[in-house]
Amino acid sequence: MSPPRAVVVVTGSELVRGDRRDLNGPFLARELVSSGVSPARIIVVGDSQDELEGALREGLDGELCVVSGGLGPTHDDRTVETLARVLGRDLVVDHELEREIEGVSRGISERLRRPYAEFAPGVRKQASLPEGARSLGLAGTAPGFVLEAGDSVVVVLPGPPPELQRLWRDALDSGPVRRLLDQGQPPQRRTLRFYGVSESAVARALEAAGGGGDGVEATVCARDFEIHVDLVVGKGAELRVEALSEALRERMGDFLYSDDERPVAELVLGLCRARGLTLATAESCTGGLVAARLTAIPGSSDVFRGAVVAYADDVKAQELEVPAAVLAVHGAVSAETAEAMAAGVRERLGAGIGVSVTGVAGPGGGTPEKPVGLVYMHALGPGGGLAASFSIPADRETVRARATVAALHLVRRLLTQNRDSST
């Protein structure tokens, strides 16, 4: 039996104009694939009445239609009324829901010290759902909901990605979606992640190992130096994917760092935890991004002690005890400064491991000797240190993102090297 067909409709004028990148379509698509539903199409549409109506009509062609956005209190949040019109259903005020939204809105009105009367019309609007819809709960004042319409199940979720992701969990638990998913069969997925090797080398190894096809769909993609290989396994291809993964491990094992979807920050925290080590970062060009990546992981506080972002050189000297001579002779962007920063933060914050990053993020500040995109890193633990650097010209955002990922992998390598040499 072929998997149920799904259409994702993402609404937002800023998205269809390209002013903001859509995160919801890809998130929902991945979720659908892993639930055994086939995402046939992602439609991004603005809030113009006609365009939205057209997109929702197409969405209803799918056995599952997931809609994101347009649930706010204002007049250009048109998803609910447009959906009701497309379905030929009335909008009905859900009184229990209205009380819930009122509660949240009264809290907001108090915090903002604005009269509740300003909020009341929006509350009534947001509590009005197409007949037959069931609320999935609130994101702020916006309710997600699910409804059945003929052969289709429609899930409507709020636009802000974290809230959409939270309510999507509830949608998966709802009766109509559960019944639909029971028809599909979640494919197995296998993820292999590599670091320190090129995308084409991994792609060639994959080809040499037999490549995709025959029930295995293989995707290779590069993200800030990491090469992710995703293998989606159709029914009956279990042995084939096993052989393929084995062959990749054999050829590329030195670069393989993960066979699940945990981000490197989580792996690093886990490695530190297992060895009873705490961690601190000393950052210049990444400006706190390494710390932010680590603290994005829930429960990081038992390992992560903190960071010193030393943007100004005298902060590097005073707070990280980088010797003035090192700064004067080698400069702030140098292997020597990186090493001193790692040692300094380890000492100052009393951490088991210190990791540092210093580089030229650009667009200004580059010189022929130290061009934009040159970055030095150092990781230092109780058993010694590891240094790394790269120099790849790119825009500021890319340089910072790559440096962040590279610094995390440096800590990972430091910890796994030590482990290897001690066994």
Place this chain on the structure above:
Amino acid sequence: MSPPRAVVVVTGSELVRGDRRDLNGPFLARELVSSGVSPARIIVVGDSQDELEGALREGLDGELCVVSGGLGPTHDDRTVETLARVLGRDLVVDHELEREIEGVSRGISERLRRPYAEFAPGVRKQASLPEGARSLGLAGTAPGFVLEAGDSVVVVLPGPPPELQRLWRDALDSGPVRRLLDQGQPPQRRTLRFYGVSESAVARALEAAGGGGDGVEATVCARDFEIHVDLVVGKGAELRVEALSEALRERMGDFLYSDDERPVAELVLGLCRARGLTLATAESCTGGLVAARLTAIPGSSDVFRGAVVAYADDVKAQELEVPAAVLAVHGAVSAETAEAMAAGVRERLGAGIGVSVTGVAGPGGGTPEKPVGLVYMHALGPGGGLAASFSIPADRETVRARATVAALHLVRRLLTQNRDSST
């Protein structure tokens, strides 16, 4: 006259499955907007025959249809043949194009040391275009092309973003696209940004001021406490948008912080620079995100000195000199600790302004007294300080993002308040 309507069709199995993020849709949408064309819809679709055919049919509803991807030499690159079928046209080998592609392919065959015969069928396939198409030139071995079909202009471009972006320039210069663009008129845009007020209040003020329509497209959207109003101004609506902006300023002026698209981090850096003040952050729950946001702005180094991310409480005490008594009596998440952190980082990093954030990001660590989503902030400058807090239950990512934005606005308010009181 309303601007020409465009549909963007993006093909790629890895895109519709969410394995990779689509960069072409947003790029093309921005390009279309700035050329005076209205992007009505971005459709992301895989390489299944039926889905692709459906998407292309819809694309042809637009006066301009831009298609990306599916131009490669292999059998699952189906864009050209499917487009020909949808248009009811034959595929015709373009012999000049064939010679061009053959030249590139012979080079590749030599580099890879594979016989050219392996490439010949792909060359023939890639040189076959729907009748009436004109090549825009090659990206690798894939030709971009443009054709006219009834009232529509169709532009077909290769999937890799850098090559798509290069050939898009050529498409803009082609006769059919130029003629279409001459009908449109690049719109003016106006952006107003508010903080400290609800989305619904801004929407109501916009309504009261006359709202969108009559040549003005108005979008209100909330991003982590900020309310952005985007006004896209059609031909002849210049006076109307002027009046609308004026009315919004009058009603909501207290909350208006920007009338351009610069992010708050950039405004804060500009305010500091204008007053000759440097800036440092002391962060707990945001884990470096405030510093990362500031250092994302090129040229931030003349204002931003650095940050202390004090995740562990003893780091707060030692590095930020938060008195042990304050931590013991009020706790790490308190207005008192926030104030001490701001003072501490200002002192330690020798900055003109110190701003701090401490809160419960969750999902763990909440208590009835200090629930997940409770965040305290403090900004301290030479003329005094400002405190703020919020308590809104949400997921970890949202709490951290909101706290980051709120901390930046706190600095902005500190600096603009001082300016107001000194004038």
